Structure formats: C-alpha cells, structure tokens
Amino acid sequence: MRESQKFEKSFDVQGGSFQNAGNVSGQIKSILKEMGVSTDIVRRVAIICYESEINIVSYAKKGTITLVVTDEAVKIETKDEGPGIPDIELAMKEGYSTATAAVREMGFGAGMGLANMKKYSDHLIITSEVGIGTCVTMIVMDFSKILHPDLPPLTL
C-alpha cells in the first residue's frame, strides 16, 4: 500500500474582535489550494473553517484551529477557551443563537453556523465543558482518492 502523507498546522484565533476574523480560514484555503486539493473539498473546508473561526471570535476568549491533511481527508480541529455550550443539541438547531448585536452587525448570528458546519462536513464532533471551552472536530473526506487510490498523491 502507498504510504499516506500527512500535513499538520495550527493557527491561533483571537476571540472578541472581528478585526482579523476570517484571516485563518483564508490562510487555510490558500494552503489547500496550493497543495492541489480538489476545488470542491477546498470550498467545503473553507466554509466550515470560516464558520468555526467566526464562532471562536464571537463567543470565546481565544482558540486554535488545526488543519490536518492526509491523502484521503482534511480535518479541521478547533479548541477554544470560553463559556462552552451548555446544550449542544439545542445549539445545533438552525435558528438558535445567543449572538450579540455586534455579531449580528457582521452578518452572523442567525444560528446557522453549526448547521453549515454539519452540512459541509462528513463528520462533525462537538465536545464542550461549560466555563472551560469547546472543541469541534470536522472531517471532509476526499472520496475520489478513496475510490481511485491510484490518483497521484498530494504534493505537500
């Protein structure tokens, strides 16, 4: 079997200010594009990453976003220090939001972020501890590579 390649990189996200919101997602999108990851996967990862970044900015003190790329999948892992989510099932509901007016002014806070993250990923796992923080793991599978393992590997 072909040896699986792996790329991993973490980025810091500052909570509370929209000043640089989206910067990390933009960087991650560029990295994936440069790696030659297929357009559809880049797009899905960029969307889930951006919604995650907006959530860290909107609700947490600070956090990190980690990008992991293998031949068959892209993983986005976020960890933040913040209030946590008391009821994850409720938070997942489209339309549920505790966003402030400042967040709404930016065009977010319609309660669709987590739904978008679920829609565009193949796996979504949220763990959260109230008063401590939230972790979100999302995986986007590259089925073309799984179904056609002879395609050339990603160039990192």
Next chain:
Amino acid sequence: MTLKDVQDILEAEVLVGRDQLQKPVKTAFAADLMSDVLAFAKPDSLLLTGLTNPQVVRTADILDITAIIMVRGKKPSEETVKLAEELKIPILSTRYILFETSGRLHAKGITGCIEKVGGEI
C-alpha cells in the same frame, strides 16, 4: 455577460477591481446574512448585499465570489476596501434597492445561483 455589463445595467460605481471588469458573470445570490451566503451561494457568482463590513469580503473570498454588489447606495468602509484590494475582490456600488438590482440583472439573463432551497446542496 461581463462585470462591465453589470456595471452599466446598475449604473454602478466601481470601488475596487477596475481591472477585473472583463470577468464573465452568469449567476448571483442576494442576502444580508453571511451564514445564508455560506449555506447557499455558488462559486463564480455575484453577491448582492446591503452589508458593507469586511466580513462581506471575507465571505466572498471563502466562496470564490466574482464580485460584491453593494445595493441602496451603500459604500464600503475603508477597512473593507483595503481587504478587498488585498484579496482582489471587486466591489461595485449601485443606488438601486436590492429588489430592483436583482430584477434588472435577472431581466438581462443573470439567474440565481440556486433557484430554491431543499433537494441538492
């Protein structure tokens, strides 16, 4: 149709991207909620919006939007212009309201990047 045609139809002012007016345009999406844009917009579409903050540009960049059309005479903040220049995303400003902007473009052959929700993603 090109971005230049869109500019003419909407009597729009080009605030960023004067060098990109030859870009082709076929579809558009209109919303003030960025999460709606993220949920439904397709690449290479126009984004019609009344929002003017930098997150509109970020959202457009994430989705490979062809150009942002700010309606109702809205003008982007300085920060927004700076980011759009950096990310090379054209911004046009039209005095038409969102309904008129959409209607005028649709009449000239621009279609919605999706027609209705439900079914395919």
